[in-house]
Structure formats: structure tokens, C-alpha cells
Amino acid sequence: MxxxxxxxxxxxxxxxxxxxxxxxxxxxxxxxxxxxxxxxxxxxxxxxxxxxxxxxxxxxxxxxxxxxxxxxxxxxxxxxxxxxxxxxxxxxxxxxxxxxxxxxxxxxxxxxxxxxxxxxxxxxxxxxxxxxxxxxxxxxxxxxxxxxxxxxxxxxxxxxxxxxxxxxxxxxxxxxxxxxxxxxxxxxxxxxxxxxxxxxxxxxxxxxxxxxxxxKIHSLMEYKQVQCDLLDGKVDRAIPARQLAPGIYVEGDLAIDASVRLEGPLLIGKGVHLQTGTSVGAYSVIGSRSVVAEGSALTQTILWENSYIGMQADVSGSILGRNTSIGDCVLLGENTVVGDGCRIGRAASVKAGVLIWPHKGIEEGATVNHTVIFGNTQPRRLFDSQGITGIGNVDITPEFVSRLAAAYAYQLPPGSRIALCACDHPFAQLLKHSVMTSLCAAGIDTIDFGVGIAPQLRYGVQSLSCTGGIHIQMAKQHGEKQVTLRFADQDGLPINREMQQSIELSCRQEMYARSLGRLGQLHVEHRVWDAYKQALFMQVDGGTIKHRGYTVLVECESRFLLSLLYPLFTELGMTALVGSIADGVSSYQADMGVRLLQSGEALELFSHTGERLTEDQLADLQMIFSETRSEGTNEARFHPKLDAIYILMCIVDYLCKKELSLADLVLQRRAALRLQ
The missing domain is CATH 3.90.550.10 (Spore Coat Polysaccharide Biosynthesis Protein SpsA; Chain A)
Incomplete structure (x- = not known):
């Protein structure tokens, strides 16, 4: 036969x-x-x-x-x-x-x-x-x-x-x-x-x-019904998966966090991650290497492989193609079908029965009540206030940053030098090498600063006379690793909106720079932190600070950021205590508390009593030190509004010289502002 x-x-x-x-x-x-x-x-x-x-x-x-x-x-x-x-x-x-x-x-x-x-x-x-x-x-x-x-x-x-x-x-x-x-x-x-x-x-x-x-599987409804029949055992075909419980079929390895609710019959593919508080209802099928983020609910839903469901999303009776990404708080109505490679932005709502063709982008907060066949495959804006952000290996992938770097190179004049720096997370370093490879392929020279923070990149861009720079940071946001790419201009400042729009346009129209006549050269420069630290020492009175013996409670996500601060504090005779601000600054007997954010670009300050400075109070202090910067010196390479370490050292230096507490300084500034 x-x-x-x-x-x-x-x-x-x-x-x-x-x-x-x-x-x-x-x-x-x-x-x-x-x-x-x-x-x-x-x-x-x-x-x-x-x-x-x-x-x-x-x-x-x-x-x-x-x-x-x-x-x-x-x-x-x-x-x-x-x-x-x-x-x-x-x-x-x-x-x-x-x-x-x-x-x-x-x-x-x-x-x-x-x-x-x-x-x-x-x-x-x-x-x-x-x-x-x-x-x-x-x-x-x-x-x-x-x-x-x-x-x-x-x-x-x-x-x-x-x-x-x-x-x-x-x-x-x-x-x-x-x-x-x-x-x-x-x-x-x-x-x-x-x-x-x-x-x-x-x-x-x-x-x-x-x-x-x-x-015959002659309709989308029949496609869903066939899989229900397979799960119900109406078809004499074995399901090659183990049963965690009656009707709960699992293929290969599976990561399940706390408080996950599963209702069989259902099938979960290899390498799936169900995060805390997710709910997967009966007759759902989850494709391999998919992620369902915290608090999301799936009901009678079929996900193809490598799909991502954001936090608090509600997906009911839908079918999602492979490599789809559903943002946080998205609502997908009954019988919604989403094609391969689609990206649906945060808080978007897709009404029941809507069909979305492959590789379409639905903007954040949009309401979709009709079939989407034509349209842009990328959102109108890539950049937000921080730079470009997204979930690691979902929104921000090595392939994406490679194309992004090529679009960036398209805007740069020949002979440009771009500084690159990333946090110590292995994936951030991997992305940095993807950016480096793409820039060099476009004939752009790169300088690798190695592992570092964003202020370090901004300082290095200026001190080494680079055309610009890119810093890559991984941060844990609600159970997922969020990637942020920050672009700096030749002054170490965030690139302007005009440059952002040019990069976005090049990405949408796939206008990429490529060069075989001249490939970019790679340079390694791992002494930027030492230069940054020495320049910082020149801005403060080290003797006064050592005499005072200042103690700071530090809270930050990155251990690497702490490892940078320890030698800096030690050389200035300061004591760094690592802990949670929520435990109370006074309980640590610290002179102040600081919460470092955004790869060292932002901070929150707390007095010795635990009182948090308001945004206006912090902005007032930043403005003081911005106005007193000495142009033409090393101090001009620091950006008080983008460098939390610099502004922290300036405040400590001022407090030690004036023999004030942070609470006293806030009171003084409040009184001075009233007189104005």
C-alpha cells in the first residue's frame, strides 16, 4: 500500500x-x-x-x-x-x-x-x-x-x-x-x-x-472545535503530553509561578511561562515558548508558538498566530483572530469577531471594531520619554536592535563614532553586540565602554568627542525584564525629537545604511568610569565630606550600580548602607536615603526622618546645581537632571560644607522661595 x-x-x-x-x-x-x-x-x-x-x-x-x-x-x-x-x-x-x-x-x-x-x-x-x-x-x-x-x-x-x-x-x-x-x-x-x-x-x-x-476544518469556528474534540477525547488520537492533573496536558518543561489557576481540559506547550496570578480556562491551547504575564486571563483561547500576553490582559475565545505580542490590559473579544507577528499596544480593545492580518500594529489604547488587513506594521512612535522601551526578547530582540542601529546609522555622517554601554545583564550585553555589529556594517566606528550606567555613557560621549551614544538597560518590571535603549547626542544629552522621527521613519521604510567600502572599527575603552569618578571628585570637597562621615541608605535594583558606588563612597569617607527605604531611613540611623532609578539617571531623596522630597523640591535642588555649573570644565560634562550620582554628590558636598541636614536644606529653600 x-x-x-x-x-x-x-x-x-x-x-x-x-x-x-x-x-x-x-x-x-x-x-x-x-x-x-x-x-x-x-x-x-x-x-x-x-x-x-x-x-x-x-x-x-x-x-x-x-x-x-x-x-x-x-x-x-x-x-x-x-x-x-x-x-x-x-x-x-x-x-x-x-x-x-x-x-x-x-x-x-x-x-x-x-x-x-x-x-x-x-x-x-x-x-x-x-x-x-x-x-x-x-x-x-x-x-x-x-x-x-x-x-x-x-x-x-x-x-x-x-x-x-x-x-x-x-x-x-x-x-x-x-x-x-x-x-x-x-x-x-x-x-x-x-x-x-x-x-x-x-x-x-x-x-x-x-x-x-x-x-474538514472548513472554518475558524471548526478549527477551534476540532481542538476541543481532541482535548475531549472524541478523536482516537493520543495527546503526546504528560498530565499534571486530569485534563491538564503539558508538553516538556513548564514554568508556573504562584497562584496560577488552570481549568482543564487544556494543553500547555514546551517552555511556556505562566506568571503569578494568571488564569487559563478550559479548552485553551498554549503554544511552545509562550509567556502569559501576571494577572492575565485566557478563556477557550488558542495561542500559537512564541506568543506573549501582557499583564492583566483578558483574552476570550480568541486565536493568536505565532510571534504575537499582546500588551498589558488588552481586551480581546470573543472569536477575535490575530495573525502572525502582530503587536497590540497596551490597553487596546479588539471587539468580538475582528480579524487582524499578520504583522499589523495596533496602537496603545486603540479600539478596533473592524477587520484590519492594511496598515502600518510598526507603531507611529518608537521613542517615549526614556528612549525606546519594551519587553526583552518580545518587543526588544537582537533582530530589532540590529535594524534599529542600521536606521540610526542612516542618519549619521561618515566617520562618526558612537559610544556603546550596557548594564551587566547578559541579555543587555548581547543586545549591545547586535547594535555594535550593525553600526560597524554601516561604516560607523564604535567605542565599547563595557558594563556601565547611563550617566557614565553621557560623560564618556563628551570626554571622547563621540558623535553620539547608546546605553542599554534591563530592569525588572512586574515580573518581566524590560529593556530601555537611551540615545545620546554629541553633548551626552537625549537626542532631539527631530532625530527620533528620522530614526522612526527609517525603520518604517527600511532605509538602512550598509557599507562594504568601509567597515566601522571597534574600539574598547573600559576606563570611562575611572575618568568619570576622578572628574566627580574635582566637583566636591573630599576633605570636608570625610570629616563629616556621611551615611547614606541606598536602594537600587542593580547590584552593579552599587558596586560602582562603594569605591566612590569609600574614597570620600562615606558609608553606604544597602536596604529598603520602606524599612525607614531612621531605623538605619542614616543621614539620608536615596532610591536610584533609571540606570542612575533619576533618584528619589529622603531625609533622615524618612520624609520624601517632592518632585518640585528635588527639581529645585537640581536647578541650583545646574545654574552653578562651570562651562568649559569637567563639570560641564555632567548633567544634573540626568545624573543621579552627580546630583547626590553635589547635595552631600553642600550639606557637609554648610553643616546642614537634608531636612534643614529643604526648609531653607522653602523660605527662600517664599521671599521671592
């Missing part, structure tokens, strides 16, 4: 899921539909299989290969070449079909007893036997009438005759002699066309009515 699997369907009825995925490769419980067909054939001893391809054939070939991984032997034929009259390809197919063969669609799901059907076919010595379904509730399919002897008496696309009928399932058993009767071997690509052709030629046909599960 041999078989021909028809894997050439485009699957228009499953759009937008099938825009870039052949219907035979659409996943059912995280496995391609065609894999169930291969498994069925092997179960009944049929291992020599031809596969007819047309739409995106490479996707089928790449996944199944020669079939050895599945215990079968696969040979591929392209249906377009058959129809076009490629004699060599037609002859090869004719030689392959030298035995009784099963012609079966690769985009159906069935647990048909093929052995019984083959026995029926051979018993009647039929030239061709149609495998039929007696389930008349399924209206889609070829209508076939048979007599008591099992002979086919009529075929039609819809019911036009009286009497009961059966539906063609897309499975036909044929003898090799039938090949010579076909006017066009391309007719094999459509079982309905094959049956019509044979019936019109008067060739006797048999009809075997199976008592088994069958679905």
Missing part, C-alpha cells in the same frame, strides 16, 4: 491564520494538521507516502523532511508542475502509484479505520472507493449517494436528489490503473475533482461509509 497526501491547500477559509501558513501546517494541539494524517497512515501500515505540494511547499518540506523522524518515507511532488505538463514529474508520480494507494487530504482530521476501508475496497475489487461520512450535520463536502451494495449512484457538490446521502471525506482508495484514465494528473490534487472525472467516465465507484470522527 502507498499513499498520496494532498498538502496543497491555501486554506482561504482560515484566513488570516493561513496568510503565510499552508492549511496542512496549521497546528492542532501544537502539531501540524498533516502530522495527524501521517500518523494515521503509519498506524495502518502505510509508510511509503507521496506528498503533493503547491502553496508554500518549503514549509512542509522543512518540517517533515524525508519522513524518517515520523517512521515513514516521504516523496514530494509539486501540483503546479503536474498541471503544467511537466512530463518527467508526471512520469515519476505514475511510477510511484504502482500499487493500491490511499489519496487523502492533509488538511482534514479523522481517526478513520483505514484497514477496514482497504478491506472493503479490495473485497469489491473496485477501481476506486470513496471513504464517506454519514454525519449529515456537517454540510461541507461532496454529497455522494450509494445503493445497498455500496456502489456510488450519484455525486454532487450539494444535495439535489432525494434520499439520504453521505459526505466525501477527502479520502479515496485507487488502483494504479486509474492513473492512465485521468486526462490531467493534476486532478489528483482534488479528490472531489477526481471523483467527478471518474464518475462522468462511467467508471464504477464504491462508497465506504465510515463510523469515525472526521472534520
Amino acid at each position: 502507498k499513499a498520496v497526501i494532498l498538502a496543497d491547500g491555501k486554506g482561504e477559509e482560515l484566513l488570516p491564520l493561513t496568510v503565510r501558513t499552508p492549511k496542512a501546517m496549521v497546528p492542532l494541539l501544537n502539531r501540524p494538521c498533516m502530522e495527524y494524517t501521517v500518523e494515521l497512515l503509519k498506524q495502518h501500515g502505510i509508510t511509503d507516502i507521496a506528498v503533493s505540494l503547491e502553496y508554500l511547499p518549503e514549509l512542509v518540506r522543512d518540517y517533515f523532511g524525508d519522513g524518517s523522524r515520523f517512521g515513514v518515507a516521504l516523496t514530494y511532488f509539486e501540483e503546479q508542475r503536474l498541471s503544467a505538463g511537466d512530463e518527467k514529474n508526471r512520469q515519476s508520480l505514475a511510477e510511484f502509484l504502482n500499487d493500491t494507494s490511499v489519496v487523502i487530504r492533509g488538511d482534514i482530521l479523522t481517526d478513520c479505520n483505514l484497514s477496514e476501508a482497504i478491506g472493503f475496497h479490495r473485497e469489491r475489487r473496485s477501481m476506486a472507493t470513496l471513504v464517506l461520512s454519514g454525519d449529515e450535520s456537517r454540510l461541507q463536502g461532496l454529497h455522494v449517494w450509494t445503493n445497498r451494495e455500496g456502489n456510488v449512484t450519484g455525486v454532487a457538490e450539494q444535495s439535489v436528489e432525494e434520499g439520504s446521502f453521505a459526505l466525501g471525506t477527502g479520502i479515496v482508495l485507487i488502483e494504479p490503473e486509474i492513473f492512465s484514465l485521468l486526462e490531467d494528473e493534476g486532478e489528483l490534487a482534488e479528490p472531489e475533482q477526481l471523483v467527478h472525472s471518474l464518475f462522468q467516465q462511467g467508471i464504477p465507484l464504491s462508497g465506504y461509509v465510515m463510523k469515525a470522527y472526521w472534520s
